[in-house]
Amino acid sequence: MAAPFDLKDDSVVVIIGSGAGGGTLGNELAQKGIDVVILEAGARHEYEDFTNNEWDSFGQLAWVDKRTTSGDWRVAKDFPNLPAWIVKSVGGSTTHWAGASLRFQDHEFKALTHYGKVKGTSLLDWPITLAELEPYYAKAEDKMGVTRTNGIAGLPGNNNFKVLKAGADKLGYKECHTGNMAINSAERDDRMSCQQTGFCFQGCKWGAKWSTLYTEIPKGEKTGKLEVRPNSMAQKIEHDKSGKVTGVLYTDKDGKQQLQKARIVAVAGNSIESPRLLLNSESSMFPNGLANSSGQVGRNYMRHTTGSVYGIFEKPVHMYRGTTMAGIIRDEARHDPSRGFVGGYEMETLSLGLPFMAAFLDPGGWGRSFTSALDQYVNMAGLWIVGEDMPQEDNRITLHKDEKDKYGLPIANVNFSDHENDIAMRDHAYEQGKALYEAVGATRVFPTPPYPSTHNLGTNRMSEKAKDGVVNKHGQSHDIKNLFVSDGSQFTTGGAENPTLTIVSLAIRQADYIAKEMAAKTI
Amino acid sequence: MVTIFNRKAAAPDTPEPIEKQVLSRRDLLKGGTISLGAILVISGSSIIHPEFAWGLETSNLKPETMATLIQLARDIYPHDHIPDRFYAIAVKPYDAKAGEDPKTKKMIEEGIADLDKRAGKGGYIGLGWEDDRLAILRKVEDTPFFQTVRGGLVTGLYNQEEIWPLFGYEGESYSKGGYIARGFSNIEWL
Ligand SMILES: Cc1cc2nc3c(=O)[nH]c(=O)nc-3n(C[C@H](O)[C@H](O)[C@H](O)COP(=O)(O)OP(=O)(O)OC[C@H]3O[C@@H](n4cnc5c(N)ncnc54)[C@H](O)[C@@H]3O)c2cc1C
Numbered sequence: 001m002a003a004p005f006d007l008k009d010d011s012v013v014v015i016i017g018s019g020a021g022g023g024t025l026g027n028e029l030a031q032k033g034i035d036v037v038i039l040e041a042g043a044r045h046e047y048e049d050f051t052n053n054e055w056d057s058f059g060q061l062a063w064v065d066k067r068t069t070s071g072d073w074r075v076a077k078d079f080p081n082l083p084a085w086i087v088k089s090v091g092g093s094t095t096h097w098a099g100a101s102l103r104f105q106d107h108e109f110k111a112l113t114h115y116g117k118v119k120g121t122s123l124l125d126w127p128i129t130l131a132e133l134e135p136y137y138a139k140a141e142d143k144m145g146v147t148r149t150n151g152i153a154g155l156p157g158n159n160n161f162k163v164l165k166a167g168a169d170k171l172g173y174k175e176c177h178t179g180n181m182a183i184n185s186a187e188r189d190d191r192m193s194c195q196q197t198g199f200c201f202q203g204c205k206w207g208a209k210w211s212t213l214y215t216e217i218p219k220g221e222k223t224g225k226l227e228v229r230p231n232s233m234a235q236k237i238e239h240d241k242s243g244k245v246t247g248v249l250y251t252d253k254d255g256k257q258q259l260q261k262a263r264i265v266a267v268a269g270n271s272i273e274s275p276r277l278l279l280n281s282e283s284s285m286f287p288n289g290l291a292n293s294s295g296q297v298g299r300n301y302m303r304h305t306t307g308s309v310y311g312i313f314e315k316p317v318h319m320y321r322g323t324t325m326a327g328i329i330r331d332e333a334r335h336d337p338s339r340g341f342v343g344g345y346e347m348e349t350l351s352l353g354l355p356f357m358a359a360f361l362d363p364g365g366w367g368r369s370f371t372s373a374l375d376q377y378v379n380m381a382g383l384w385i386v387g388e389d390m391p392q393e394d395n396r397i398t399l400h401k402d403e404k405d406k407y408g409l410p411i412a413n414v415n416f417s418d419h420e421n422d423i424a425m426r427d428h429a430y431e432q433g434k435a436l437y438e439a440v441g442a443t444r445v446f447p448t449p450p451y452p453s454t455h456n457l458g459t460n461r462m463s464e465k466a467k468d469g470v471v472n473k474h475g476q477s478h479d480i481k482n483l484f485v486s487d488g489s490q491f492t493t494g495g496a497e498n499p500t501l502t503i504v505s506l507a508i509r510q511a512d513y514i515a516k517e518m519a520a521k522t523i
Numbered sequence: 524m525v526t527i528f529n530r531k532a533a534a535p536d537t538p539e540p541i542e543k544q545v546l547s548r549r550d551l552l553k554g555g556t557i558s559l560g561a562i563l564v565i566s567g568s569s570i571i572h573p574e575f576a577w578g579l580e581t582s583n584l585k586p587e588t589m590a591t592l593i594q595l596a597r598d599i600y601p602h603d604h605i606p607d608r609f610y611a612i613a614v615k616p617y618d619a620k621a622g623e624d625p626k627t628k629k630m631i632e633e634g635i636a637d638l639d640k641r642a643g644k645g646g647y648i649g650l651g652w653e654d655d656r657l658a659i660l661r662k663v664e665d666t667p668f669f670q671t672v673r674g675g676l677v678t679g680l681y682n683q684e685e686i687w688p689l690f691g692y693e694g695e696s697y698s699k700g701g702y703i704a705r706g707f708s709n710i711e712w713l
C-alpha cells in the first residue's frame with residue numbers, strides 16, 4: 001500500500017519523532033521498500049518559513065511544553081521549566097542544530113574500560129566498537145555532506161574563527177580548523193552552499209545545513225513508502241498479551257485520539273520525551289513502563305559538560321557574522337587523566353545574537369558588570385565547551401507526580417547534578433578558554449554557565465546485558481523484540497563529540513538490522 | 524490642542540509621540556505637573572520626556588509608578604547610550620497587565636512604593652546617584668517584584684529590534700544575502 005497509510009494497517013513501522021534519529025531511520029527504511037509512518041508532535045515548517053530572529057524562531061520551533069527540573073545544575077534555577085533547548089517541529093532539533101559532525105574516538109566506546117570505575121558514576125562500555133560503526137559513520141558523512149570528509153572542502157573561517165585560531169596558535173594547539181560541518185561548502189545534494197548568514201540556530205533559510213526536514217524526509221516521501229504526520233503527539237505505545245507492541249495511541253492535528261497499528265515501533269523523541277513515553281506506556285503487564293525490566297528507562301541522563309567562554313577585545317570582531325559554529329580545537333578531546341579528570345572536551349566557536357546573549361551570558365545577572373559586557377557586543381568572540389559528562393543513575397527523567405500535560409499525561413521532570421569529574425573538566429576548559437582569548441589580547445573574559453541542554457543523551461541506554469540498560473547494540477529493546485529506540489537516548493556514554501553524526505550513523509545501521517530481521521520474520 | 528514638540532515621529536511601536544497626546548503646554552506648566560529628576564515630567568496620567576519627543580500614557584498604574592519603573596529598568600540594565608524611550612517601551616506592558624490582573628497591579632504598585640519608602644524623602648527617583656539607588660536594589664533583588672521586572676526586561680528591552688543597531692548587532696541578514704560578501708571574515712587587527 002502507498003502512503004498515506006490506513007490507521008488499521010498493522011504492517012507499517014511507526015516511528016515517533018522526525019529528528020536526527022527518526023527522520024533518518026524513516027528514510028532509510030523507505031528506501032528499502034518498507035512502509036513507514038512517522039508521528040511528529042510538531043508542525044511542519046519548511047525552510048523558507050524560518051526566520052532570522054532568535055526569539056521568534058524559538059517560538060516557532062522550540063519545544064516549550066512544560067517540563068520541570070531538579071538537581072544542583074544552574075539550569076534548574078535559571079530556567080526551571082526549560083531544561084532543554086530542543087525542537088518540536090518536523091525535522092526535530094536538526095532544524096536548530098549547528099551542524100558540527102564528529103566521530104566518537106575509539107576509547108569513548110569503552111569508557112568503563114579506559115576510565116575505570118569512577119565513583120558515583122554508572123559508566124559502562126558500549127556494546128559496539130568504533131570499528132563496527134565506522135562504515136556507518138562513512139555513510140552518514142556522505143549523506144549529510146560533512147566538510148573535510150568525502151573530499152568536501154572545509155568552510156571558510158569567519159571572524160570568530162580567526163580569533164579562535166589565533167589563540168589556538170598562541171597556546172600551541174595543533175588541531176584547529178573550521179570543523180567537520182554538515183553544512184555545504186559548495187552546492188551538493190541539490191542544496192546550495194553556505195551564505196554565512198549567521199542564523200544556523202534558527203533554521204538555515206538557504207538549506208545549506210543538513211536537516212532531516214529537507215533531506216531525509218522528502219527523499220523518503222518520494223518513494224511513496226513514507227508518511228509523516230505532523231501535529232501528532234504519541235501518548236502511549238500499546239502491546240498485546242504476548243508483550244509485543246501493536247500500535248501507538250496519539251492525538252492528531254485536530255485533537256482527536258487515534259490508534260495507529262504497527263508491526264514495529266521505533267521511539268525517537270529525543271532523550272526526555274522518549275523515556276517519558278515509555279514510562280507513560282505502563283500497563284498491568286509492564287507496571288514500570290515499557291522496556292523497563294532493568295529499571296534503567298530514564299536513568300543516566302547526560303547533557304555533555306558544557307559552558308562557554310566569551311572574550312572582549314579592543315576592536316570589533318562581529319562574531320555573529322557567518323556560521324554559528326565556525327571552527328573547532330580538538331587537542332583537549334583526548335583522554336588524559338593528568339589534567340585531573342577522565343575523558344576530554346572539544347572547544348568550538350559559538351555566537352549568540354544580542355537577544356540570546358542577554359538571556360544566556362549570565363542568567364539572572366544585572367547591573368553594570370552585566371551591561372558593560374553587552375555594550376561590547378561587537379568586540380566579542382565566543383567559544384563553547386562540549387565534553388564528556390559522567391553517566392549517573394540518579395540523573396534521570398521521571399514522571400511528575402502531580403503535573404499533567406493538556407492530554408492528561410504526567411509531564412517529565414529532569415533531574416541533573418554535576419559529577420565532580422564534570423566540574424573539574426569544565427573548570428579546566430574555562431581556564432583554557434580564558435588563556436586562549438587573553439593570548440590574543442582580550443581585556444575581559446566571561447566563563448558563561450551551561451545553557452539549557454541542546455545535547456540530551458543516555459536515558460534508554462545500550463548495553464550488552466539486559467540488566468544494565470534498555471536496548472541492545474541495534475537499539476532493539478532487551479524486553480520487547482519489536483520495540484526500538486532510535487535517538488540519542490541509546491547512548492551508553494556521551495563522548496566528547498557533538499552527538500548527531502553518531503545518532504544518524506546508528507539509525508542507518510539500525511535500518512539495516514530492522515530490514516534483515518523483518519525479512520527473516522523474527523520481528 | 525497645542526503641539527508641544529514637532530520632531531520626527533517615533534517608530535510605530537514606541538510610546539505615543541507627544542503631538543498625538545491630549546495634553547497642552549498649559550497642562551504641562553500648571554500646578555499638577557511634577558518633574559521627576561531631570562528627565563521625566565508627569566502630567567495627569569501621562570509621562571512626558573520633554574527633551575526627546577515621546578510620552579506615555581498610563582491607565583492602570585499611577586504615572587509616578589510608571590516613571591519610577593522606567594528609572595528602575597535603567598538601573599537594572601544601565602546602558603548610557605540607550606535613550607529612555609526604549610526602557611519605557613520595555614516596562615509599558617505592565618500598565619496593561621495591571622489592568623487585567625489585580626495581583627500584578629498590587630505587586631508593581633507596592634514594589635515601587637517600597638522603593639520610595641526605602642529611599643526616604645524625595646523617593647527612589649529623587650536619589651541622584653545610581654549607587655544610592657543600587658544600594659536599595661541589592662536589598663530587594665530577591666523579591667518577586669524585582670525578579671519579575673528584571674526577567675521581563677531580558678526580552679522587553681533587548682528584543683527590541685530598534686536597539687540592536689545601538690549595540691552594533693545587525694539582526695536579520697537573509698534578505699541581504701548573508702554575510703558572505705558583507706564582511707564575515709574581514710577582521711584586520713589580529
Ligand atoms: C541549538 C542547537 C544546536 C545544536 N548543535 C549541534 C551540533 O552542532 N552538532 C550536533 O551533533 N548536535 C547539535 N545539536 C543537537 C542535535 O540537534 C540533537 O542531538 C539531535 O537532533 C537529536 O536527535 P534526536 O533524533 O534524538 O531528537 P530530535 O532531533 O530532537 O527529534 C525529536 C523529535 O521527536 C518529536 N517528539 C518528541 N516526543 C514526541 C511524541 N511523543 N510524539 C511525536 N513526536 C515526538 C519532537 O517534536 C522532535 O521533532 C544541537 C541542538 C540544538 C538545539
Ligand code: SF4
Binds near residue numbers: 193199200205209324
Ligand atoms: S551560516 Fe550557513 S549554514 Fe548557517 S544558517 Fe547561514 S547559510 Fe545556513
